[in-house]
Amino acid sequence: MTLSQRDLADVGVLIGCALRPKMRPGADNDYRALLSRYRADVEFRNAVDSVLEGLEAQVLSDSDLGLVLGVRRESVFAYRISDLPNVGGVTERLLVGLVSVAVAAYAFPTPADFDDDRVRWVSVDELERFLRETCERFKRTPEQAQGSLDEAWRTYDRLSPGYKADRGKGKARRSPASSTYWVAHVLTWMVDQALARSAPARGPEVFQLLERFRIQAAELAGNAAYDVLAAIRRGDHDREAAP
Numbered sequence: 674m675t676l677s678q679r680d681l682a683d684v685g686v687l688i689g690c691a692l693r694p695k696m697r698p699g700a701d702n703d704y705r706a707l708l709s710r711y712r713a714d715v716e717f718r719n720a721v722d723s724v725l726e727g728l729e730a731q732v733l734s735d736s737d738l739g740l741v742l743g744v745r746r747e748s749v750f751a752y753r754i755s756d757l758p759n760v761g762g763v764t765e766r767l768l769v770g771l772v773s774v775a776v777a778a779y780a781f782p783t784p785a786d787f788d789d790d791r792v793r794w795v796s797v798d799e800l801e802r803f804l805r806e807t808c809e810r811f812k813r814t815p816e817q818a819q820g821s822l823d824e825a826w827r828t829y830d831r832l833s834p835g836y837k838a839d840r841g842k843g844k845a846r847r848s849p850a851s852s853t854y855w856v857a858h859v860l861t862w863m864v865d866q867a868l869a870r871s872a873p874a875r876g877p878e879v880f881q882l883l884e885r886f887r888i889q890a891a892e893l894a895g896n897a898a899y900d901v902l903a904a905i906r907r908g909d910h911d912r913e914a915a916p
Contacts, residue, residue, distance in 0.1 A: 676716060680717065683707055683710070684717070684720050684721050684724055685724075686703065686707060687704070687708070687711060687721055687740065688721065690704040690707070690739065690740070691732075691741070691742050692742070694867035694868070694885065695867045696739065697739055698737065698738070698739050704739065708735065708740065711735060729744060729745040730743065730744040730745070731743050731744075733888045733891075734884075738884055741885050741889065743889060743892055767821070767824060767825040767828045767829075768832075768855045769855065769858070769859055770821070770825060770898075771804070771822075771825040771826065771898070772800070772856055772858075772859040773859055774893065774898045774899050774902060775800060775807075775902055776800060776863070776882075776886075777886075777890040777893050777899060777903075778899055778902035778903040778905075779795060779799070779800060779803050779902075779906055780795055780882055780890075781887065781890055781891075781903075782907045783903070784894060787887060787894070790884065790887065792881060793881070793887075794875060794879055794880065794881055795860070795879070795880055795882060796877075796878055796879045797853055797856045797857045797860065798853075800860075801853050803906070804826075804852065804856070805834055808826050808829060810905060811823075812830075817901060818901060819897070820897065822897065822901060825898075829852060829855075832852040832855070833848075833850055833851050833852065834851075857878060860878075863880070863882075863886065866885075867883060868882070868883055868886035869881060869882050869883055869886060870883060
């Protein structure tokens with residue numbers, strides 16, 4: 674059958690729901706009904722997928738948590754690192770990019786991990802330590818890091834590993850000259866995007882990574898920077914270096 678004007682409007686409504694990362698089908702009757710229709714009605718599903726294709730996007734998952742979209746770099750809906758607060762220059766973009774990939778590599782170091790839906794937790798201290806140890810490794814074997822990864826780790830390594838509060842602003846506020854500032858900055862942004870949630874009961878600055886992040890992070894498989902950091906997290910380079 675041919676989709677009606679109302680059906681086409683529903684296509685737009687469903688895509689609009691998917692573009693609101695904190696919106697959940699369980700809390701919205703219209704979203705829940707349209708998600709069910711997407712799963713069951715082939716013609717409606719094809720219409721949604723076709724519109725998304727025109728927007729350089731695709732559905733990665735249609736679980737009960739809602740539609741999770743993946744977007745190509747050319748899409749108007751693509752995340753731009755420069756869209757994050759306080760990220761304008763090349764240095765800031767390198768740091769945010771490095772930390773973002775490090776979160777994925779730290780939590781999902783193997784391809785099988787992306788298919789494992791168990792809960793994963795990360796903390797600012799753990800990620801900062803992982804990145805700091807990675808920088809030390811690259812100092813010994815700089816050939817492991819090529820291209821933008823080489824520039825990114827050197828930029829990160831120049832930051833102070835300590836708290837380093839802003840001058841005159843008290844101890845409660847980190848300075849962008851501190852590496853922990855950038856780790857916390859990325860994780861906090863992930864909370865805003867419904868990719869993670871704060872988990873203070875598990876310790877200071879601990880975050881739970883959500884399914885939306887697991888699904889989207891799987892798209893990094895094959896990314897050169899992710900592959901290098903994931904191999905370090907798995908310990909592959911240690912085994913290669915062993916006699």
